[in-house]
Amino acid sequence: MDELNHQVLEEKPVPPPEEFSKKARVGSMAEYERQYQRSLEDPDGYWGEQAKLLDWVEPPKKILEWDLPHAKWFVGGKLNVSYNCLDRHLGKRGDKTAILWEPEEGEPVPISYRELHARVCRFANALRSLGVGAGDPVAVYLPMIPDLAVVLLACARIGAVHSVVFGGFSSVALADRIRDCNAKVLVTADGGYRRGRVVPLKATADQALESCPSVHSVVVVRRTGEPVNWKQGRDLWFHELSDKASADCPAAPFDSEHPLYILYTSGTTGKPKGVQHTSAGYLLQCAWSMQLIFDLREDDIYWCTADIGWVTGHSYIVYGPLANGATVVMYEGAPDHPAKDRFWQIVERHRVSILYTSPTAIRAFMAWGRQWVDKHDLSSLRLIGSVGEPINPAAWKWYSETVGKNRCPIVDTWWQTETGSILISPLPGATPTKPGSATKPMPGIVPRVVDLRGEPAKPGETGYLVIERPWPSMLRTIYGDDERFRREYWGRIPGVYFTGDAAQCDRDGYFWILGRVDDVIKVAGHRLSTMEIESALVSHDAVAEAAVVARPDEVKGEAVVAFVTLRANAKPSRELNEQISEHVATTIGSIARPAEVRFAQALPKTRSGKIMRRLLRELAQKGSVTGDVTSLEDLAVLEQLARTKGIEEG
Numbered sequence: 001m002d003e004l005n006h007q008v009l010e011e012k013p014v015p016p017p018e019e020f021s022k023k024a025r026v027g028s029m030a031e032y033e034r035q036y037q038r039s040l041e042d043p044d045g046y047w048g049e050q051a052k053l054l055d056w057v058e059p060p061k062k063i064l065e066w067d068l069p070h071a072k073w074f075v076g077g078k079l080n081v082s083y084n085c086l087d088r089h090l091g092k093r094g095d096k097t098a099i100l101w102e103p104e105e106g107e108p109v110p111i112s113y114r115e116l117h118a119r120v121c122r123f124a125n126a127l128r129s130l131g132v133g134a135g136d137p138v139a140v141y142l143p144m145i146p147d148l149a150v151v152l153l154a155c156a157r158i159g160a161v162h163s164v165v166f167g168g169f170s171s172v173a174l175a176d177r178i179r180d181c182n183a184k185v186l187v188t189a190d191g192g193y194r195r196g197r198v199v200p201l202k203a204t205a206d207q208a209l210e211s212c213p214s215v216h217s218v219v220v221v222r223r224t225g226e227p228v229n230w231k232q233g234r235d236l237w238f239h240e241l242s243d244k245a246s247a248d249c250p251a252a253p254f255d256s257e258h259p260l261y262i263l264y265t266s267g268t269t270g271k272p273k274g275v276q277h278t279s280a281g282y283l284l285q286c287a288w289s290m291q292l293i294f295d296l297r298e299d300d301i302y303w304c305t306a307d308i309g310w311v312t313g314h315s316y317i318v319y320g321p322l323a324n325g326a327t328v329v330m331y332e333g334a335p336d337h338p339a340k341d342r343f344w345q346i347v348e349r350h351r352v353s354i355l356y357t358s359p360t361a362i363r364a365f366m367a368w369g370r371q372w373v374d375k376h377d378l379s380s381l382r383l384i385g386s387v388g389e390p391i392n393p394a395a396w397k398w399y400s401e402t403v404g405k406n407r408c409p410i411v412d413t414w415w416q417t418e419t420g421s422i423l424i425s426p427l428p429g430a431t432p433t434k435p436g437s438a439t440k441p442m443p444g445i446v447p448r449v450v451d452l453r454g455e456p457a458k459p460g461e462t463g464y465l466v467i468e469r470p471w472p473s474m475l476r477t478i479y480g481d482d483e484r485f486r487r488e489y490w491g492r493i494p495g496v497y498f499t500g501d502a503a504q505c506d507r508d509g510y511f512w513i514l515g516r517v518d519d520v521i522k523v524a525g526h527r528l529s530t531m532e533i534e535s536a537l538v539s540h541d542a543v544a545e546a547a548v549v550a551r552p553d554e555v556k557g558e559a560v561v562a563f564v565t566l567r568a569n570a571k572p573s574r575e576l577n578e579q580i581s582e583h584v585a586t587t588i589g590s591i592a593r594p595a596e597v598r599f600a601q602a603l604p605k606t607r608s609g610k611i612m613r614r615l616l617r618e619l620a621q622k623g624s625v626t627g628d629v630t631s632l633e634d635l636a637v638l639e640q641l642a643r644t645k646g647i648e649e650g
């Protein structure tokens, strides 16, 4: 853990702008403290009250049943998630724009609540016509187009369980995820656009499906119009199916704990985990946190720049905003297309008032220079947010000055795929902020920084971040592997939820998240597993052994460094180096492509044969190794490694 022992900044907290606080839902620390205390002293009363944010067919009989590690929230309640995101808005907001879609090229497309509702109903019926019913998994592999939101809500409407796979994943990664959940239907597109280039999603899906016998129907959205291979009897056009289907699809009530979706995320082994979320608790906490953290108002134009392929898009593009009847901007493409001011052009054009983006994006904007930002009128912005990785104070300050014009509060929001919604964040009208700290827990959330025995760390001491009590939007299990759920999240430190993050809590009770303590790395906010990359590496013919570590990267937060030993018949060369990198990109996706592949004669191991990643990390970060090396099997290995710096320098 020492390597994570950053020096936390003991800065004086800056209170939110007075103007903002005056109008905010939570306008002072006293009000925050009051809610927080109440949520701890009377959790049932607190959450029972918040539950009124949703429309129930049958109200819950009991707020929580907690049999560690299994939680059931809002027991006995029944509702329909898509009804809460659509139907209930039709009276008051039928013509309000629900999704304001900004394609990479061409004119923006506004979609009203009424239209979104109709599209969802049609596609829900279309899914039914393919034999999809309540509880059935539906795999989704789509670009950032409105149909993606339609598919999610259509699944929710009929109680089907969506499993979205990020469009940047390769065929192998897609196939693994489809096989794990046994989906019978896949929804994909002929392709998507990225920086003006066509991403051939259908072709990738076709490849994946060669090893997915469970899939009997593939629904294809026409986005690019490029020719695609067509398998008669299996492949169907999205628009043809929808056109044929009735727009009448009453929202059936489902139990609070009815599964809503599975979302695969990387863990400590090569096998991705299917994080399972359920209906009422998840939706409620997304909707509730939208109100508290983004201080959402009826006339806000809210833009979350994440991809719906990740949890941020699920919770804060689809479910949270739509449950609140908000207008959400959805952008199809890259931040530098056609030029490096694309984001600011979008903010200006749509008068975006709330912007939620990632530290990697912010650092890229910093590197590109403020002239791109200054070309545009950002006066519509009133609140800006950050998510997905630690934001360094320099990037925080740049964001605050250059984008927020020292006028907009910043919410640095900490959470995970597993937590479902934001757990640690400033409330923008209340919490004084410190650049680099996610500040304080949300009401109902009890985080602690502890050692491995569960003993609390002192203020400013690094420890493991854990959460003490269950919360409504927490994952319920790992799909098909409840034992792993118990072991990885609730068994590391008995009785508490283990986040996998290192953190410090300072004297003011502010949380500083320092990064992962497990084999998860975050490259540009994308969550990757070192083990998954290692298994991709060793599946290359020339590779014998591989170890992957992260090194800090100025823009992307972390970068992948791979150490490999070659099989006897392979010789190190620049071509081979590139081939191996490319192999990782085609096996997992280009997001996992190593920044560096370093050839070694052997990997440093302990006497029991475990690869000493700590040493490799040090090597990757500093180029040399210090510290205790007595447990090394072979010191020469390490010396040789320290001299090796990829073939290009050797």
Ligand code: WTA
Pocket (backbone or CB within 6 Å): 265, 310, 311, 312, 386, 387, 388, 389, 390, 391, 412, 413, 414, 415, 416, 417, 418, 438, 499, 500, 501, 513, 514, 515, 516, 522, 525, 526, 527
């Ligand atoms: C990291 C993304 C620091 C953390 C929503 C966590 C953060 C992992 C922050 C989850 C933040 C997320 N400050 N680190 N504000 N937000 N993280 O599942 O390491 O893709 O465990 O969910 O991202 O990543 P995931």
